[in-house]
Amino acid sequence: MSHPSTPELLILHAVRLIGFADSDAIAARAGTSTADVARVLDEADGRGWVQHLAFADLEGWSLTDAGRTENECQLASERQLADPENTIIAVYRDFLPLNTRLVRAVTEWQITPTGDDPFAPNDHSDPAWDGRVLDELTALGTELAPLVHRLTDVLTRFDGYADRYHSALRTAADGEPGWIDRTDVDSCHRVWFQLHEDLVSTLGIDRGTEF
Numbered sequence: 001m002s003h004p005s006t007p008e009l010l011i012l013h014a015v016r017l018i019g020f021a022d023s024d025a026i027a028a029r030a031g032t033s034t035a036d037v038a039r040v041l042d043e044a045d046g047r048g049w050v051q052h053l054a055f056a057d058l059e060g061w062s063l064t065d066a067g068r069t070e071n072e073c074q075l076a077s078e079r080q081l082a083d084p085e086n087t088i089i090a091v092y093r094d095f096l097p098l099n100t101r102l103v104r105a106v107t108e109w110q111i112t113p114t115g116d117d118p119f120a121p122n123d124h125s126d127p128a129w130d131g132r133v134l135d136e137l138t139a140l141g142t143e144l145a146p147l148v149h150r151l152t153d154v155l156t157r158f159d160g161y162a163d164r165y166h167s168a169l170r171t172a173a174d175g176e177p178g179w180i181d182r183t184d185v186d187s188c189h190r191v192w193f194q195l196h197e198d199l200v201s202t203l204g205i206d207r208g209t210e211f
Helices: 007-018 023-030 034-046 065-082 087-110 127-152 161-173 188-203
Strands: 050-055 058-063
Touching: 007 023, 007 034, 007 058, 007 065, 007 188, 023 034, 023 058, 034 050, 058 065, 065 188, 087 127, 087 188, 127 161, 127 188, 161 188
Parallel strands: none
Antiparallel strands: 050 058
């Protein structure tokens, strides 16, 4: 039976996954109410786990080092309870080769080398080039779905990644290329990055030492 995470874990973890966000975005990512977000962030702020920052017309929450440590402790405790068969590490190993392909595909979406410039930006004027990349991204989405299903069978908080990825891919294919790689929308790359971060943080793995 899939294990449901507590609101306290979901909210603190959402801040980690997004990086910097306002309360509404945190509630949407965590799948909790704004009232729960306000309560948990107030408590976390008092414990020194989060900080509220403002830059010009932007404001939001981010984790402190202490908050990151607390989140990792919460994740480790939850995993020990919910995943005695070590399904998540097995899925992570299956995810890594897909991640290599995703990074390559996004790079090819951003760059189209020419004879004069091997790093020429892709202006999306070559339908054959873009079509080939979209085919690869579609294939990756198809291979991602069963991995997310396996994760969701262990922890309910992994639900939704595949749907979000496919939604972004459809939007890109309908003529909005930024939905492949933009960081300010729920693009394919952003969804994938968050899933990758979700996996490594759940497993206590440092990205710099990934195997």
